[in-house]
Amino acid sequence: MNCYQAVFMDRDGTIGGTGHFIHPRDFILYQGAQEAIHELKEAGLKVFAFTNQHRISRGQATIEEFRRQFDEYGFDDAFICPHGSSEKCDCKKPEPGMLRTAAEKYGLDLSRCVVIGDVGDTDMMAAHAVGAKKILVKTGWGEGSLNTFRDRWIDVEPDYIADHIQDAVTWILRSDT
Template identity: 75%
Template sequence: MLDWQAVFIDRDGTIGGTGHFIHPRDFVLYQGAQESIKSLKKAGLKVFAFTNQTRISRGEATEEEFISQFKIYGFDDFFICPHGKNEGCNCRKPSPGMLFAAAEKYGLDLSRCVVIGDVGDTDMLAAHYAGAKKVLVRTGRGEGSLNINRDKWKEIEPDLIASDINEAVKWILERNS
């Protein structure tokens, strides 16, 4: 058994929504997602939001709106890339910059952390580059990541392919000592 330190969870398509941008005021969590986040925290794990949000750079939403949402959901901290695809930042997934920032801030060993996300060529690649465990959920863009877009991350295998956030969290908790 492992002793996990933290879980990084993508937003769109992983805890709710469709896999595409939905403004925080209109975003709806999947059934059981809130309870799953609470279960991780109750087990003593840090739980971090980990999301690309290009709409911030376009002025369609603010970082504060996302932070408020993540606080309501009970996340311990929030790692949000607000940049557009061509801005050349080091935080936008698939870059592991947000994971490295969290590791530095919280003294984490990323090999003892898990990333849960629905997109193989962003979430899973970022986790792989950082040395974290990888859990792909089939919600949101997950099915497409496994089928239509699998060629974009074909060298990487998730540690688990879960039906949803709830199955992912159950797997994590079963492996936590």
Template identity: 60%
Template sequence: MKDIEAVFIDRDGTIGGTGHFIHPDDFVPYSFSPSALLLLKENDVKIYALTNQHRISKGEASLSDFRDEFSSMGFDDSFICPHSSSKGCRCHKPKPGLLQEAASKYGLDLAKTVVIGDVGSTDMLAADAVGAIKILVLTGWGKGSMRDYRHTWSGVEPDFIAENLLDAVEWILE
């Protein structure tokens, strides 16, 4: 296994769903996601959710709805931006505020962490900003991110392109 202190995992399009907002009450993980999360836990890897959820600011869900969802999936903690991208906060990916908050809270060396996500222009840019290992999954927006929107994050290369979350986890653990 690579020398990894923690793995940050995006929600929509990475763990499940379509890439679009789905309320936690209705969110369904992909069939392979529970196995992927369990593999990390069995190998004593801390797992943290890392997600932009601007619908919280619109009152369509609450922070606790998401925290409860991630806790029920076995995440050690969750780092959630509730703001819209127009607010200019430092926590909305691609800004690295959520990753920096986690590093401060848990004493992490972000160069020894992995970010797994399906969007290059948010997940991969945030990971790159802190020197984390970058894994792009091809589920959710992943294929479009590589093909149609590659220009929005052209200066960054993923360390690995995975078919899905389980493929990403297996790569981390090899």
């Protein structure tokens, strides 16, 4: 039996891109990211995208364009916050609304789920709020999260610090017994 039920992956800076907004049509996955998604699925885990995309609220992309992209990558579902920073919502990370919505939709115990992201004060804090395992990748904003911006999430410790998405997935599969 798998210890973990699902893995939530941030998009920008975690599975590809630069950490900044890149339209889905121009987004490029990191080397090994596609394989990492498939490895998790082959191991019987659900794999979900989990991303803040405030540019949707500005009309610079649509939620459908992001959903299509995540479908192409093989994600089981995508949880996308489209709201701008001035909008009040419970889904914009670090709020854990997207994780709770997924848990309700798929019958998940979030303490048996893993969140992979590159930003400590959003991805790691959302995971911490629901008791999920936390993996910070050093790609994207990851190095900055561990150094320059560590004070923003000082009370939260990642369960693992990965060099990249493939390293994170290797850790999950080794510890999923």
